[in-house]
Amino acid sequence: MEYRVLGDSGLKVSVIGFGAWGIGGAPFWTNEGHTSSARAIMKSYELGINFFDTAPVYGFGHSEEILGKTLKPVRDKVIYATKCGLRWEKKSLGAITKNATRQSILEEIDQSLQRLxxxxxxxxxxxxxDVETSQDETMDTLLEIQKQGKIRAIGVSNYSTEQMKDIMKSGKIVSLQPDYSLLNRSIEKDIVPYCAENKMGIIAYSPLASGLLTGKYGKDAKFEDWRGKGIIGCFSGPQFERNMGKVVRLKAMGESMGKTCAQMAINWIVSQPHLTTALLGVKNAKQMEENIKALDWQLEPKQKEEIDNIFAEK
Ligand SMILES: NC(=O)c1ccc[n+]([C@@H]2O[C@H](COP(=O)([O-])OP(=O)(O)OC[C@H]3O[C@@H](n4cnc5c(N)ncnc54)[C@H](OP(=O)(O)O)[C@@H]3O)[C@@H](O)[C@H]2O)c1
Known part of the structure; x- marks a missing residue:
C-alpha cells in the first residue's frame, strides 16, 4: 500500500481510504448487515488501509458506531476522518439540514467522539x-475544539474555490473532499490548482460514481436507494445513459487487460495529479479485496489517453 501525506497536516494516509457511507445503511444505502460491514472494515485495515472516512449522518450515527467498535483495538494505528454540519430532526432523508453554527458543532463533536x-x-x-452561517463562526469553533485536543486537523467537503478562500481567512484547512471520478472531473480546472497552491490534500469521494464505474449497472438501471432520489450525482435521464455508454467501453477495455471496470477507474484516479487518496465505498470484504488489486500495476500513457478520450465525449 502506498501512503501519502495529506496536505500539510502531517497525516500519512493510504492512497485508498475506506468510505463508510455505504455500511451506514438506511436511509441512504442497503448494507449487508453488521457482520459483513465489520469484516469489510477489518479486511481493509489488514490490506493496509489506515484512513477511514465517515460522518454522523451516515446511517444516522450507525456508520461512526460500527467503525469505532471494529477499529477500537487498533485505534492508534488508524486515521479517523468524520464530519460536522449536517443535522437531522428525525431519521429521514428529507429531514437533513445544513448547520455549521457554533452551538451545533459543539454538540456534534462530542456525539462523534462518543460514537467513534x-x-x-x-x-x-x-x-x-452552510451559507447561512458565517465562515468565521464555523472556523473559530473548529479552532476552539482543536485547541481542546478533540480534533487534530480541519478540512472541508463540497466547497468551491471561493468558499475555500473565504474560510482560509479565518484559519487553515488541510484538505478538501470533493466528488471526483472519471464521470465527474469538474474539480480539475480551478479546484485542484487551488488545493495544490495552498498545500491542501485532495480526498476524492465516490471514485466509482457510487457504483456506476463498477460496470455492473446498465443504462436501464433503476435505483431504489438514495441514487433514485436526485440528491447528488447523475443516476437517470439522457446524461446517465450517455455515461453508462462510456462505462461499457471502459469495461471492455479492462476486460482486454484482465482488469475489472472498478480497477480501471481506481487505478486512473490514484494516478491523477495532486490526488492524495480516494475513498472507496464497499459493502463487504470481497469488494475491497478485489478493488485493491487496482494498485498492483500502472496504466500506460496510451491507455490513459484512451480513457481520457472515452470520458471526454459529451
Ligand atoms: N463528503 C461527501 O459529501 C461525500 C459524498 C459521497 C461519498 N462520500 C465518501 O466517499 C465514500 C465513497 O463514496 P460512495 O460510497 O458514493 O461510492 P463509490 O466508492 O464510488 O462506490 C461504492 C459502491 O460501489 C459498489 N462497489 C464497490 N466495489 C465493488 C466491487 N468490487 N464490485 C461490485 N460493486 C462494488 C458498492 O455498492 P453496491 O454493492 O451497493 O452496488 C459500493 O457501495 C463514501 O463512503 C463516503 O465516505 C462523501
Missing part, C-alpha cells in the same frame, strides 16, 4: 457549506 469511542478525531471536515 475515541478521545480525538484526526480530521474533522465541514460536510457541506
Amino acid at each position: 469511542d475515541t478521545d480525538y478525531i484526526d480530521l474533522y471536515q465541514i460536510h457541506w457549506p
Whole structure:
C-alpha cells in the first residue's frame, strides 16, 4: 500500500481510504448487515488501509458506531476522518439540514467522539457549506475544539474555490473532499490548482460514481436507494445513459487487460495529479479485496489517453 501525506497536516494516509457511507445503511444505502460491514472494515485495515472516512449522518450515527467498535483495538494505528454540519430532526432523508453554527458543532463533536469511542478525531471536515452561517463562526469553533485536543486537523467537503478562500481567512484547512471520478472531473480546472497552491490534500469521494464505474449497472438501471432520489450525482435521464455508454467501453477495455471496470477507474484516479487518496465505498470484504488489486500495476500513457478520450465525449 502506498501512503501519502495529506496536505500539510502531517497525516500519512493510504492512497485508498475506506468510505463508510455505504455500511451506514438506511436511509441512504442497503448494507449487508453488521457482520459483513465489520469484516469489510477489518479486511481493509489488514490490506493496509489506515484512513477511514465517515460522518454522523451516515446511517444516522450507525456508520461512526460500527467503525469505532471494529477499529477500537487498533485505534492508534488508524486515521479517523468524520464530519460536522449536517443535522437531522428525525431519521429521514428529507429531514437533513445544513448547520455549521457554533452551538451545533459543539454538540456534534462530542456525539462523534462518543460514537467513534475515541478521545480525538484526526480530521474533522465541514460536510457541506452552510451559507447561512458565517465562515468565521464555523472556523473559530473548529479552532476552539482543536485547541481542546478533540480534533487534530480541519478540512472541508463540497466547497468551491471561493468558499475555500473565504474560510482560509479565518484559519487553515488541510484538505478538501470533493466528488471526483472519471464521470465527474469538474474539480480539475480551478479546484485542484487551488488545493495544490495552498498545500491542501485532495480526498476524492465516490471514485466509482457510487457504483456506476463498477460496470455492473446498465443504462436501464433503476435505483431504489438514495441514487433514485436526485440528491447528488447523475443516476437517470439522457446524461446517465450517455455515461453508462462510456462505462461499457471502459469495461471492455479492462476486460482486454484482465482488469475489472472498478480497477480501471481506481487505478486512473490514484494516478491523477495532486490526488492524495480516494475513498472507496464497499459493502463487504470481497469488494475491497478485489478493488485493491487496482494498485498492483500502472496504466500506460496510451491507455490513459484512451480513457481520457472515452470520458471526454459529451
Ligand atoms: N463528503 C461527501 O459529501 C461525500 C459524498 C459521497 C461519498 N462520500 C465518501 O466517499 C465514500 C465513497 O463514496 P460512495 O460510497 O458514493 O461510492 P463509490 O466508492 O464510488 O462506490 C461504492 C459502491 O460501489 C459498489 N462497489 C464497490 N466495489 C465493488 C466491487 N468490487 N464490485 C461490485 N460493486 C462494488 C458498492 O455498492 P453496491 O454493492 O451497493 O452496488 C459500493 O457501495 C463514501 O463512503 C463516503 O465516505 C462523501
